[in-house]
Amino acid sequence: xxxxxxxxxxxxxxxxxxxxxxxxxxxxxxxxxxxxxxxxxxxxxxxxxxxxxxxxxxxxxxxxxxxxxxxxxxxxxxxxxxxxxxxxxxxxxxxxxxxxxxxxxxxxxxxxxxxxxxxxxxxxxxxxxxxxxxxxxxxxxxxxxxxxxxxxxxxxxxxxxxxxxxxxxxxxxxxxxxxxxxxxxxxxxxxxxxxxxxxxxxxxxxxxxxxxxxxxxxxxxxxxxxxxxxxxxxxxxxxxxxxxxxxxxxxxxxxxxxxxxxxxxxxxxxxxxxxxxxxxxxxxxxxxxxxxxxxxxxxxxxxxxxxxxxxxxxxxxxxxxxxxxxxxxxxxxxxxxxxxxxxxxxxxxxxxxxxxxxxxxxxxxxxxxxxxxxxxxxxxxxxxxxxxxxxxxxxxxxxxxxxxxxxxxxxxxxxxxxxxxxxxxxxxxxxxxxxxxxxxxxxxxxxxxxxxxxxxxxxxxxxxxxxxxxxxxxxxxxxxxxxxxxxxxxxxxxxxxxxxxxxxxxxxxxxxxxxxxxxxxxxxxxxxxxxxxxxxxxxxxxxxxxxxxxxxxxxxxxxxxxxxxxxxxxxxxxxxxxxxxxxxxxxxxxxxxxxxxxxxxxxxxxxxxxxxxxxxxxxxxxxxxxxxxxxxxxxxxxxxxxxxxxxxxxxxxxxxxxxxxxxxxxxxxxxxxxxxxxxxxxxxxxxxxxxxxxxxxxxxxxxxxxxxxxxxxxxxxxxxxxxxxxxxxxxxxxxxxxxxxxxxxxxxxxxxxxxxxxxxxxxxxxxxxxxxxxxxxxxxxxxxxxxxxxxxxxxxxxxxxxxxxxxxxxxxxxxxxxxxxxxxxxxxxxxxxxxxxxxxxxxxxxxxxxxxxxxxxxxxxxxxxxxxxxxxxxxxxxxxxxxxxxxxxxxxxxxxxxxxxxxxxxxxxxxxxxxxxxxxxxxxxxxxxxxxxxxxxxxxxxxxxxxxxxxxxxxxxxxxxxxx
Numbered sequence: 021x022x023x024x025x026x027x028x029x030x031x032x033x034x035x036x037x038x039x040x041x042x043x044x045x046x047x048x049x050x051x052x053x054x055x056x057x058x059x060x061x062x063x064x065x066x067x068x069x070x071x072x073x074x075x076x077x078x079x080x081x082x083x084x085x086x087x088x089x090x091x092x093x094x095x096x097x098x099x100x101x102x103x104x105x106x107x108x109x110x111x112x113x114x115x116x117x118x119x120x121x122x123x124x125x126x127x128x129x130x131x132x133x134x135x136x137x138x139x140x141x142x143x144x145x146x147x148x149x150x151x152x153x154x155x156x157x158x159x160x161x162x163x164x165x166x167x168x169x170x171x172x173x174x175x176x177x178x179x180x181x182x183x184x185x186x187x188x189x190x191x192x193x194x195x196x197x198x199x200x201x202x203x204x205x206x207x208x209x210x211x212x213x214x215x216x217x218x219x220x221x222x223x224x225x226x227x228x229x230x231x232x233x234x235x236x237x238x239x240x241x242x243x244x245x246x247x248x249x250x251x252x253x254x255x256x257x258x259x260x261x262x263x264x265x266x267x268x269x270x271x272x273x274x275x276x277x278x279x280x281x282x283x284x285x286x287x288x289x290x291x292x293x294x295x296x297x298x299x300x301x302x303x304x305x306x307x308x309x310x311x312x313x314x315x316x317x318x319x320x321x322x323x324x325x326x327x328x329x330x331x332x333x334x335x336x337x338x339x340x341x342x343x344x345x346x347x348x349x350x351x352x353x354x355x356x357x358x359x360x361x362x363x364x365x366x367x368x369x370x371x372x373x374x375x376x377x378x379x380x381x382x383x384x385x386x387x388x389x390x391x392x393x394x395x396x397x398x399x400x401x402x403x404x405x406x407x408x409x410x411x412x413x414x415x416x417x418x419x420x421x422x423x424x425x426x427x428x429x430x431x432x433x434x435x436x437x438x439x440x441x442x443x444x445x446x447x448x449x450x451x452x453x454x455x456x457x458x459x460x461x462x463x464x465x466x467x468x469x470x471x472x473x474x475x476x477x478x479x480x481x482x483x484x485x486x487x488x489x490x491x492x493x494x495x496x497x498x499x500x501x502x503x504x505x506x507x508x509x510x511x512x513x514x515x516x517x518x519x520x521x522x523x524x525x526x527x528x529x530x531x532x533x534x535x536x537x538x539x540x541x542x543x544x545x546x547x548x549x550x551x552x553x554x555x556x557x558x559x560x561x562x563x564x565x566x567x568x569x570x571x572x573x574x575x576x577x578x579x580x581x582x583x584x585x586x587x588x589x590x591x592x593x594x595x596x597x598x599x600x601x602x603x604x605x606x607x608x609x610x611x612x613x614x615x616x617x618x619x620x621x622x623x624x625x626x627x628x629x630x631x632x633x634x635x636x637x638x639x640x641x642x643x644x645x646x647x648x649x650x651x652x653x654x655x656x657x658x659x660x661x662x663x664x665x666x667x668x669x670x671x672x673x674x675x676x677x678x679x680x681x682x683x684x685x686x687x688x689x690x691x692x693x694x695x696x697x698x699x700x701x702x703x704x705x706x707x708x709x710x711x712x713x714x715x716x717x718x719x720x721x722x723x724x725x726x727x728x729x730x731x732x733x734x735x736x737x738x739x740x741x742x743x744x745x746x747x748x749x750x751x752x753x754x755x756x757x758x759x760x761x762x763x764x765x766x767x768x769x770x771x772x773x774x775x776x777x778x779x780x781x782x783x784x785x786x787x788x789x790x791x792x793x794x795x796x797x798x799x800x801x802x803x804x805x806x807x808x809x810x811x812x813x814x815x816x817x818x819x820x821x822x823x824x825x826x827x828x829x830x831x832x833x834x835x836x837x838x839x840x841x842x843x844x845x846x847x848x849x850x851x852x853x854x855x856x857x858x859x860x861x862x863x864x865x866x867x868x869x870x871x872x873x874x875x876x877x878x879x880x881x882x883x884x885x886x887x888x889x890x891x892x893x894x895x896x897x898x899x900x901x902x903x904x905x906x907x908x909x910x911x912x913x914x915x916x917x918x919x920x921x922x923x924x925x926x927x928x929x930x931x932x933x934x935x936x937x938x939x940x941x942x943x944x945x946x947x948x949x950x951x952x953x954x955x956x957x958x959x960x961x962x963x964x965x966x967x968x969x970x971x972x973x974x975x976x977x978x979x980x981x982x983x984x
Contacts, residue, residue: 031249031250036246044236051086054086055080114241115133116245136162164699164700182240197223198227201220201227311473312423312469312473315470316426321379324513325445325448325449326349326350329449330344333392335732343392353403356407370471370474376397376401378398379394383459411604429694431543443772444740454741455739455742499654499657504600510764519533525809527806544691546593548688560659570651573588622765624650627639705778714753714802721914723752723936724755726756731743742925744780745970749963756840758795761794776800783805795819797822798824803835814853815847817850837869838861839872840874842854842873855886855887867913879901907933915942
């Protein structure tokens with residue numbers, strides 16, 4: 021047995037603050053040493069980037085400084101190695117300082133600290149030259165771990181006012197610096213602004229200063245620690261001595277009482293956040309929170325798939341099909357009005373949840389009609405199960421709050437999943453293994469989640485006593501619920517929906533799809549506000565701010581418009597808990613009526629663009645503003661109907677007084693995990709903007725036009741991957757996509773162009789947004805898009821005709837491309853006005869121009885002569901091709917060398933037309949030549965000759981045509 025400690029056994033002792041000092045000095049030395057070395061030896065090399073060098077760029081970024089050049093890299097790695105010892109000791113001391121017997125949070129933060137330290141070593145010693153993939157994995161891991169480390173340290177900070185002040189200052193500065201950092205990175209990477217990378221570099225260095233400075237604050241906390249080395253066997257002959265500071269400092273922690281520690285900001289009982297995180301954690305309860313959240317994810321996955329599967333039928337019928345009635349399956353909560361039925365459903369809520377999984381099993385059904393019915397049954401049962409659960413948990417406010425949190429965070433999980441899968445949900449019934457679906461895994465997890473979370477509620481009768489019922493109208497509560505459901509579904513079920521509302525083309529002046537992480541962050545912030553400060557989100561001031569946000573989103577564009585979007589997103593997520601709790605108190609009728617009004621809003625939301633195909637459509641034509649106004653007014657009705665404590669509602673009073681317990685912490689951790697996942701996705705999806713055309717040596721532009729039919733193939737499967745394969749195999753450099761606007765409930769709030777652009781390596785202009793009321797026109801290009809303008813052509817009677825006029829930098833020459841979708845055949849006056857507008861637009865362009873279009877005209881007849889000829893200055897790519905009606909490729913001021921028509925297979929209802937053009941050469945005659953006379957680099961792929969591949973082949977004239 022080891023001998024007992026003796027007073028004289030201490031060999032050396034020193035204050036814990038020197039651990040912090042050592043870490044800070046050595047860490048700063050690593051970066052500053054590399055910077056000084058690089059500036060001294062390789063200044064002009066390390067300030068150069070892929071676009072500019074000295075003197076446009078004159079200060080190096082962190083990555084350029086500590087990169088692969090010797091000796092900068094060696095200096096950096098040497099000091100980082102020295103930092104590792106103090107770093108691990110700092111994490112250990114922080115855990116000792118904050119450890120509590122009734123809380124697992126200190127252990128989690130310590131684990132994150134160790135992981136963060138190891139990942140730092142990973143990206144330090146594995147450079148991008150050594151292994152680019154692993155370098156990025158380590159770097160992303162480090163950045164992601166920074167958020168929970170920072171927030172965890174803030175939550176656990178001891179009662180040291182000075183330390184807490186500096187810790188908040190460093191953390192706020194760190195996260196505040198991210199905004200200008202991202203802005204100037206976009207200016208550099210996308211806009212290629214000279215000098216932007218230098219400014220970006222300063223903010224990047226600031227992050228280093230703040231990151232290390234945040235941990236340096238521990239010097240104020242560790243001053244009360246003394247580290248002692250004792251010789252238990254008397255082997256050394258050292259004397260006990262204090263290296264630094266006197267014995268009074270070590271009494272600082274020893275004499276601190278438990279009551280003083282618990283008085284820290286993280287553990288004060290009057291602090292709702294501290295009240296949550298100050299309690300212990302149990303893995304069983306954590307699993308409950310995860311299971312509940314996954315059930316919420318499944319609900320939103322099925323609800324968002326309903327409109328998508330319904331849309332397939334009017335799409336192929338070109339009008340009302342009758343299947344649209346399935347949108348009404350969400351009104352199943354009306355069954356709860358009957359007392360006997362309500363009791364039966366609540367007692368068997370697990371069974372109802374299991375029946376709802378027909379919506380996930382639907383992917384196994386081949387026949388579209390039966391698949392729709394399976395989805396409808398699943399959605400109906402899911403709406404019923406969640407409404408019954410909320411109502412049954414009414415008497416237990418804490419349990420009710422947990423269910424609502426799970427449902428709300430489930431939406432964020434669904435939105436994040438779509439963010440990761442380029443706006444498709446991997447468990448939708450239009451997905452399967454062949455097009456990227458994860459249906460089987462999603463189903464297995466759903467079964468496990470239901471088994472875990474569907475315990476029998478305490479009150480099988482459900483609801484609250486009549487004496488506790490609010491005096492306000494239940495209809496108003498239903499309107500509030502309807503506004504909430506519609507707002508969350510139409511605006512927040514995809515992270516890029518509101519981004520496309522404010523998109524205005526190139527140069528980029530607002531958010532792009534990769535910035536969807538900001539939408540998810542605003543949603544998460546809203547949930548936290550509603551969780552910790554319900555009295556704030558239920559105020560009329562908050563409602564007014566939400567109305568302002570809705571107005572800004574509807575009427576403004578670019579970053580300013582997006583600020584309104586974030587404001588509205590935060591409010592919608594924050595008000596969910598109060599509005600649903602109010603519906604519970606107002607009785608089961610509130611849910612059925614709420615879903616009914618929500619359905620009416622969904623139809624109105626479609627009517628604004630589908631007015632040419634539906635009864636009464638002209639009344640709603642282009643009135644998104646009406647729909648948005650109704651949404652805000654319905655929310656206002658719900659806020660007005662909120663019960664007040666003065667009205668005798670004990671349940672609502674308890675809910676609005678922060679009835680937060682241990683369960684809230686689990687949902688916060690789930691929310692944090694989702695947000696970290698979104699950050700990683702955003703990093704991985706950020707465009708590289710280093711795209712190149714297929715045949716640079718020949719200076720060829722291969723341009724195509726394709727109507728993709730809203731990315732649903734003939735058998736109701738998502739078609740993005742099949743579209744991608746054909747575009748890639750045809751080596752298309754520039755393509756116009758029509759019927760591409762899918763950012764509505766009825767279309768699943770999707771955007772095909774995001775997947776195509778990122779997978780194919782192309783710049784993308786998404787075209788007029790969903791608030792412009794068109795069916796969509798988009799442009800993808802392997803050439804940089806210098807400028808693009810969106811046009812809505814005259815359409816006094818029929819559907820709006822969208823157009824994109826873009827200028828590309830093709831081999832150093834400016835080339836104009838116009839993508840255009842004409843109006844319907846039933847509206848001849850619309851089409852005449854549109855042809856004159858477009859002819860004028862093309863005639864006025866001083867540059868070579870290619871038109872990729874859908875014209876609805878026969879060759880040589882009617883408006884054809886407006887599009888082709890002196891009025892426009894344009895030529896037909898093949899005047900001898902008489903068998904056309906919709907798609908046309910026209911050009912001027914550039915040599916056309918080839919033309920092909922490729923069959924659609926079962927992807928859509930329209931073929932893909934492709935033309936080849938040679939930059940820098942003048943127009944030529946219509947004389948055709950054989951393929952043998954054409955250089956290899958100017959030929960179309962041979963794989964589509966004969967029977968072709970996957971039912972794609974050259975058709976009409978069975979081979980490409982080439983011209984002199």
